[in-house]
Amino acid sequence: MTADHSMSRAADVRMCGFARRSTVQAALAWVDGHSPRLEAERASVWLAAVRVLAADVVSQADVPQFARSMMDGYALRAADTQGATAYNRLPLAVIGQSLPGKPFEGIVGKGQAICIMTGAPLPAGADAVLPAEQIEIQGDTIFALDEVPPGKNVGRRGEDVSAGTTVFKAGRVLRPQDLGVLSSMGQREISVVRKPRVQLVITGNELLPAGSPAEGYQIADANGPMLAALVARDGGNARIASGGREPPDGSAPVADQPEREADASRSPMINYLVPDDPAEILAAMRENSADIVIVSGGSSVGQEDHAPILLAEHGDLAIHGIAMRPSSPTGMGILDGKLVFLLPGNPVSCLCAYDFFAGRAIRRLAGRSADWPYASRRLPLARKLVSQVGRVDYARVRIANGQVEPISISGASILTSTTQADGFVIVAADSEGFAAGTNVDVFLYD
Amino acid sequence: MTADHSMSRAADVRMCGFARRSTVQAALAWVDGHSPRLEAERASVWLAAVRVLAADVVSQADVPQFARSMMDGYALRAADTQGATAYNRLPLAVIGQSLPGKPFEGIVGKGQAICIMTGAPLPAGADAVLPAEQIEIQGDTIFALDEVPPGKNVGRRGEDVSAGTTVFKAGRVLRPQDLGVLSSMGQREISVVRKPRVQLVITGNELLPAGSPAEGYQIADANGPMLAALVARDGGNARIASGGREPPDGSAPVADQPEREADASRSPMINYLVPDDPAEILAAMRENSADIVIVSGGSSVGQEDHAPILLAEHGDLAIHGIAMRPSSPTGMGILDGKLVFLLPGNPVSCLCAYDFFAGRAIRRLAGRSADWPYASRRLPLARKLVSQVGRVDYARVRIANGQVEPISISGASILTSTTQADGFVIVAADSEGFAAGTNVDVFLYD
Numbered sequence: 001m002t003a004d005h006s007m008s009r010a011a012d013v014r015m016c017g018f019a020r021r022s023t024v025q026a027a028l029a030w031v032d033g034h035s036p037r038l039e040a041e042r043a044s045v046w047l048a049a050v051r052v053l054a055a056d057v058v059s060q061a062d063v064p065q066f067a068r069s070m071m072d073g074y075a076l077r078a079a080d081t082q083g084a085t086a087y088n089r090l091p092l093a094v095i096g097q098s099l100p101g102k103p104f105e106g107i108v109g110k111g112q113a114i115c116i117m118t119g120a121p122l123p124a125g126a127d128a129v130l131p132a133e134q135i136e137i138q139g140d141t142i143f144a145l146d147e148v149p150p151g152k153n154v155g156r157r158g159e160d161v162s163a164g165t166t167v168f169k170a171g172r173v174l175r176p177q178d179l180g181v182l183s184s185m186g187q188r189e190i191s192v193v194r195k196p197r198v199q200l201v202i203t204g205n206e207l208l209p210a211g212s213p214a215e216g217y218q219i220a221d222a223n224g225p226m227l228a229a230l231v232a233r234d235g236g237n238a239r240i241a242s243g244g245r246e247p248p249d250g251s252a253p254v255a256d257q258p259e260r261e262a263d264a265s266r267s268p269m270i271n272y273l274v275p276d277d278p279a280e281i282l283a284a285m286r287e288n289s290a291d292i293v294i295v296s297g298g299s300s301v302g303q304e305d306h307a308p309i310l311l312a313e314h315g316d317l318a319i320h321g322i323a324m325r326p327s328s329p330t331g332m333g334i335l336d337g338k339l340v341f342l343l344p345g346n347p348v349s350c351l352c353a354y355d356f357f358a359g360r361a362i363r364r365l366a367g368r369s370a371d372w373p374y375a376s377r378r379l380p381l382a383r384k385l386v387s388q389v390g391r392v393d394y395a396r397v398r399i400a401n402g403q404v405e406p407i408s409i410s411g412a413s414i415l416t417s418t419t420q421a422d423g424f425v426i427v428a429a430d431s432e433g434f435a436a437g438t439n440v441d442v443f444l445y446d
Numbered sequence: 447m448t449a450d451h452s453m454s455r456a457a458d459v460r461m462c463g464f465a466r467r468s469t470v471q472a473a474l475a476w477v478d479g480h481s482p483r484l485e486a487e488r489a490s491v492w493l494a495a496v497r498v499l500a501a502d503v504v505s506q507a508d509v510p511q512f513a514r515s516m517m518d519g520y521a522l523r524a525a526d527t528q529g530a531t532a533y534n535r536l537p538l539a540v541i542g543q544s545l546p547g548k549p550f551e552g553i554v555g556k557g558q559a560i561c562i563m564t565g566a567p568l569p570a571g572a573d574a575v576l577p578a579e580q581i582e583i584q585g586d587t588i589f590a591l592d593e594v595p596p597g598k599n600v601g602r603r604g605e606d607v608s609a610g611t612t613v614f615k616a617g618r619v620l621r622p623q624d625l626g627v628l629s630s631m632g633q634r635e636i637s638v639v640r641k642p643r644v645q646l647v648i649t650g651n652e653l654l655p656a657g658s659p660a661e662g663y664q665i666a667d668a669n670g671p672m673l674a675a676l677v678a679r680d681g682g683n684a685r686i687a688s689g690g691r692e693p694p695d696g697s698a699p700v701a702d703q704p705e706r707e708a709d710a711s712r713s714p715m716i717n718y719l720v721p722d723d724p725a726e727i728l729a730a731m732r733e734n735s736a737d738i739v740i741v742s743g744g745s746s747v748g749q750e751d752h753a754p755i756l757l758a759e760h761g762d763l764a765i766h767g768i769a770m771r772p773s774s775p776t777g778m779g780i781l782d783g784k785l786v787f788l789l790p791g792n793p794v795s796c797l798c799a800y801d802f803f804a805g806r807a808i809r810r811l812a813g814r815s816a817d818w819p820y821a822s823r824r825l826p827l828a829r830k831l832v833s834q835v836g837r838v839d840y841a842r843v844r845i846a847n848g849q850v851e852p853i854s855i856s857g858a859s860i861l862t863s864t865t866q867a868d869g870f871v872i873v874a875a876d877s878e879g880f881a882a883g884t885n886v887d888v889f890l891y892d
Contacts, residue, residue, distance in 0.1 A: 045657045049675035065660045070857060072748055099750060101652025103663045117748055119652065119791070119859065121663045160860050167862070175891055176675035177864040180668035180793050184861065188657030206547025206565065211491045211634030214511045217549045217567045222626035229495035229622035302518055302563055304545065345565070347626050375821060411516060413565065414606050415630065416613070418623040445621055 018301060018321030021328065023429060024356065024392045027319050030332065031357050034339055035364035038196060038291065042189040045182055048174050051192035052235070052367035057168040062158030063184045067122040069098070071153045074135060074142055075126035076113040081147040089136065089143035098123055113142055122154055129153035161185060171367060193367035196236040199290035199338075200227050203274045203281055203297040203307070204345055221273060222347045222415055223296040227354060234359045234373060235366035236292070240272050241284035278306045282314065285335055291365055293338050294358050297345030300329035307342045311335055323429060324392040326412035327353035346412040352394045374423065374443040379404045383436045387427035396421035397442055404442055421445065464747060464767030467774065469875060470802065470838045473765050476778065477803050480785055481810035484642060484737065488635040491628055494620050497638035498681070498813035503614040508604030509630045513568040515544070517599045520581060520588055521572035522559040524596040535582065535589035544569055559588055568600055575599035607631060617813060639813035642682040645736035645784075646673050649720045649727055649743040649753070650791055667719060668793045668861055669742040673800060680805045680819060681812035682738070686718050687730035724752045728760065731781060737811055739784050740804050743791030746775035753788045757781055769875060770838040772858035773799035792858040798840045820869065820889040825850050829882045833873035842867035843888055850888055867891065 022030075040054030069075060076092055084090040092113040098104040098120040108114055108125035116122070116129060127150045134146040160181075161167055167181060168174075174182075174190070182190055202224045212220045224240060231238035274284045276298055285293050285307075298305045301321075308331045311317040315335030320342075322330050326349040331342035341358040343350045355372065364370050382403035387393040396407045399422045406425075407417050418424075423444040427433055434440055468476075486500030515521060522538055530536040543561040544550040550560045554571035562568070562575060573596045580592040606627075607613055613627060614620075620628075620636070628636055648670045658666045670686060677684035720730045722744055731739050731753075744751045747767075754777045757763040761781030766788070768776050772795040777788035787804040789796045801818065810816050828849035833839040842853045845868045852871075853863050864870075869890040873879055880886055 045671045046674055048671075049678065061660060063660070064665055064859075066663055068859075070859065099652075100650060101664055117750065118746075155857065155859055159857070160862050168865070173892065175865065176672045176679065177793070177797055177861055177891075179675055180672035180797075180861050181865050183656040183666050183671050184668045184793075186657060186659035186666060204546065206545075210629040211632060213632035214507060214509070217512055218547055219510055220629050220632060222630045225491045225494075225629050226622045226626035228492055229625055232495065233622065300564075304563070347623070347630075351623055351626075411601065411605070413510075413514075413516070413601055415623055415626050416606050419614070419621065419627050445623075446619065 018328075021321040021323040021391075022319045024322060024324050025429075027322050027330075027332065027357060028360070030318055031361050032364065032370065034334070035361040037367045038194040038365050040191045041194040043192045045179050045187055045190055048179055048182075048190045048192055049176055050235070051174050051190070053168055053170050053172045053174060054191040054193050054367070055170050056166050057182065057185075057187070057190075059161045059163055059165050059167050059185050061186065062163050063161040063181075064155065064159070065157060066103075067157050068155045069116045069118055069120050069122060069129045069153060070155050071129050071131045072117050073129045073131040073153065074113040075104075075108060075116040075122055075129050076144075077108065077110060077126060078128035078148050078150040078152065080111060080113075081128070081130060081144045084144040084147045086145045089145060091141050091143055094140050094142055096123075127151065127154070173368065196291040196362050196365040197289065198231045198236040198238045198362060199241060199285070199288050199293045200224060200231075200238055201241045201274055201281065201284040201293060201295040202227075202272065203276055203284075203295060205276045205304070207273050207297075209271050209273060223343075223345065223350045224272070226347065226351060227294060227296065227343075230351075230354055230359060231294075231362060234362040235368055236362040239288055239290070241274055241287050242272055276304045276306060278310055281306050282310050285310070285340065290338055292358065292361060293335065293340045294354070295340065295342045296350055297343075299331055299342035299344050305329075307331070311340055311342065315340065322353075323390060324352075324356070324394065325388075326394060327356065328391075330357065332357060344412070347415040348396075348418055349412040351415075351418060356394075372443050374445065376423075376441045376443050378439050378441055381406075381434055381436050381438050381440055385425065385427065385433045385438075385440070387431055387433040389432055390429060392429050393427040393433075395425045395427060396423075397425050398422050399442065404440055418445065464774075467767040467769040467837075468765045470768060470770050471875075473768050473776075473778065473803060474806070476764055477807050478810065478816065480780070481807040483813045484640040484811050486637045487640040489638045491625050491634055491636055494625055494628075494636045494638055495622055496681075497620050497636070499614055499616050499618045499620060500637040500639050500813070501616050502612050503628065503631075503633070503636075505607045505609055505611050505613050505631050507632065508609050509607040509627075510601070510605070511603060512549075513603050514601045515562045515564055515566050515568060515575045515599060516601050517575050517577045518563050519575045519577040519599065520559040521550075521554060521562040521568055521575050522590075523554065523556060523572060524574035524594050524598065526557060526559075527574075527576060527590045527593040530590040530593045532591045535591060537587050537589055540586050540588055542569075573597065573600070619814065642737040642808050642811040643735065644677045644682045644684045644808060645731070645734050645739045646670060646677075646684055646686045647720055647727065647730040647739060647741040648673075648686070648718065649722055649730075649741060651722045651750075653719050653743075655717050655719060669789075669791065669796045670718070672793065672797060673740060673742065673789075676797075676800055676805060677740075677808060680808040681814055682808040685734055685736070687720055687733050688718055722750045722752060724756055727752050728756050731756070731786065736784055738804065738807060739781065739786045740800070741786065741788050742796055743789075745777055745788035745790050751775075753777070757786055757788065761786065768799075769836060770798075770802070770840065771834075772840060773802065774837070776803065778803060790858070793861040794842075794864055795858040797861075797864055802840075818889050820891065822869075822887045822889050824885050824887055827852075827880055827882050827884050827886055831871065831873065831879045831886070833877055833879040835878055836875055838875050839873040839879075841871045841873060842869075843871050844868050845888065850886055864891070 097115040100119040103121035104123040228238040317333040320331040330353040538559040544566040546565040549567035550569040674684040763779040766777040776799040
């Protein structure tokens with residue numbers, strides 16, 4: 001073997017690195033230009049929480065569809081209570097009762113009342129409810145001890161939702177109580193934005209399936225489980241390439257079937273990994289119908305970095321190499337109409353590039369906010385944070401005593417730098433970093 | 447029918463209300479005294495995101511298990527580069543290469559180098575990596591243009607995780623990157639706190655199944671879908687009572703099978719509702735093995751309020767009636783060793799009582815923080831917020847122009863008051879409310 005033969009391409013490239021790196025800004029603009037909200041699908045009202053409404057919801061009917069009592073008490077004509085006090089008890093004949101779902105079918109006449117429970121329909125004739133605390137009972141007669149104005153303690157028809165109202169706007173991320181309102185409106189199924197289907201292609205000859213004990217110089221894949229969880233968090237359905245082998249048990253791990261897959265005896269231990277072989281990588285990228293393909297590993301310009309070349313040859317490699325650290329060897333483009341993200345194999349780079357670009361695309365396709373899916377806090381730096389002008393930095397930090405402490409271990413291979421961190425700070429490309437005491441926005445991992 | 451006969455119990459109770467209301471504080475203390483963290487179960491590393499670690503995780507091995515290159519370049523003996531500059535190029539013989547997973551098996555001797563890629567094992571003999579940018583190539587010889595100290599550009603064995611380290615503490619809510627680290631450590635399955643099983647019992651003769659169009663004086667159940675979503679959010683597995691009928695399709699809606707159930711053609715439209723009948727309610731409370739039973743509706747002291755009496759007769763009704771608004775007719779206790787929460791049927795009360803008590807119990811059983819699962823912001827009130835001394839108030843508010851505006855529609859039946867709100871403010875029992883301009887904590891629904 002001669003160095004200049006076997007390594008020639010890699011060496012060439014290494015000498016010059018990426019011919020030209022894109023800015024983070026340009027890459028984000030590309031993502032935003034290629035990730036329109038997906039079409040609608042129907043979801044059961046039982047299962048639509050955290051889904052995104054695909055269209056405005058306009059109520060077709062009043063909720064409730066009848067006037068109802070807001071109290072336990074007596075439905076009557078308000079006029080009949082006029083002048084009632086404890087010293088001027090006014091008698092009313094109790095002629096029936098109204099329970100929720102079991103209304104009084106007659107008409108409440110002058111001098112009459114019916115016993116009514118909270119939520120029960122207000123009977124015809126009655127226009128108010130006198131609370132039980134304001135009466136005395138004697139056989140079939142009650143005595144009003146106080147007067148009530150018309151409408152008192154009555155919930156009017158349509159008071160929760162009135163017909164024709166736009167109850168929710170398209171794009172709303174549905175809350176639990178929204179499902180209650182939609183259910184009340186007679187919506188058994190909700191029109192929500194379809195979840196993006198995400199094909200994960202985990203490459204690397206050095207890898208063993210996730211959770212394998214290390215063997216010799218082989219290491220367990222860290223990116224597969226991490227990416228599957230990130231995709232689920234961002235509202236996508238992750239599906240992992242089977243590496244050309246039979247998919248196990250009908251399908252490979254899909255992130256949103258926790259109950260089924262949490263059954264330990266069925267944990268996937270198949271080798272889903274895709275070797276560093278161009279034909280196998282291409283096949284895995286094309287294996288399933290997907291909206292997005294995420295390739296982990298082999299995204300740079302070395303001799304084992306096949307994915308960028310494949311994407312350039314068979315599709316469109318729109319961006320390759322980004323002025324940022326980590327994650328500089330990130331690529332993106334289009335293959336067979338699908339969005340493709342080429343993420344570095346180093347796990348910190350993989351996480352960072354996912355969050356910057358692939359996750360953003362998934363969130364946008366899913367109809368969610370494109371923003372970081374992390375809460376942020378503005379806090380002062382405990383010590384200076386140095387960055388290089390010309391690239392965006394993703395700096396892991398701890399928060400201690402209300403101050404932000406950069407984590408000094410910054411290697412892209414040290415994934416524990418992101419588990420020991422409380423979050424990260426982004427340093428813009430035109431910044432040399434920040435002096436101690438500067439207030440910075442920390443995006444919190446939790 | 448005579449009022450004093452059929453309504454006697456209800457009327458008695460109505461005249462005096464609850465004999466004695468518990469304080470919110472006492473009810474919370476009861477919850478905390480009866481919701482110990484559940485036992486551990488195993489979950490696949492692919493599906494353990496957002497699960498809670500049941501035990502500390504101590505690494506059994508170094509990650510990585512070998513020293514590796516941090517750069518694309520040449521592995522060599524650092525001493526061989528001593529004195530190298532562009533004007534004093536020092537030659538080294540390239541004798542092989544090391545790729546990730548395909549190490550160089552020989553020993554790098556004095557005056558020798560091997561071509562090495564990022565992540566590849568450092569060969570025996572070598573103690574540093576000279577980046578590709580700092581060499582020139584001539585055939586099988588490279589010339590070092592700069593010197594490197596020992597250890598330079600080398601990731602040491604165990605630099606990510608060293609054997610014996612406690613990597614994660616019990617109780618940690620697992621992040622996506624945590625799964626990557628656990629996978630690297632050879633953990634195919636993780637010991638996590640079991641998810642609480644929650645039996646939902648939705649009662650009310652006036653109810654139709656969720657999402658039904660209203661008919662006559664029947665209204666669609668709003669609480670079932672809302673509670674199922676709340677339980678899922680808090681880390682529980684909701685299962686809905688089948689109301690004594692055959693459960694549909696093997697099981698009723700389970701909140702965390704979104705993919706399967708989102709299939710619209712299979713949306714449950716069975717009548718899972720439990721009639722206001724003591725025997726049926728008791729059967730539904732006992733139907734499935736569960737950690738927690740949540741009964742919606744019939745929780746007060748009226749003639750159709752069977753659940754509190756059943757709980758008192760067959761188990762322990764520890765608390766019934768709480769000094770708060772809404773949700774005052776809330777109960778809790780123990781039946782057959784299971785925690786039981788009796789929530790009011792009015793949907794706002796149901797939401798509020800769930801969040802205060804049942805949700806807290808689920809979060810605690812699941813090993814999560816007992817706190818409100820809502821972010822909070824401290825903001826000034828736009829106008830005064832009045833409350834009554836002696837009870838806790840749950841006031842829905844909007845945020846506009848950075849100020850907090852109480853929502854005036856406060857009926858417990860108006861669920862849209864919680865969908866139009868941005869969040870809520872809690873007013874303590876000893877407070878008469880807050881003046882305009884007071885800074886208050888708003889818990890945000892989103």
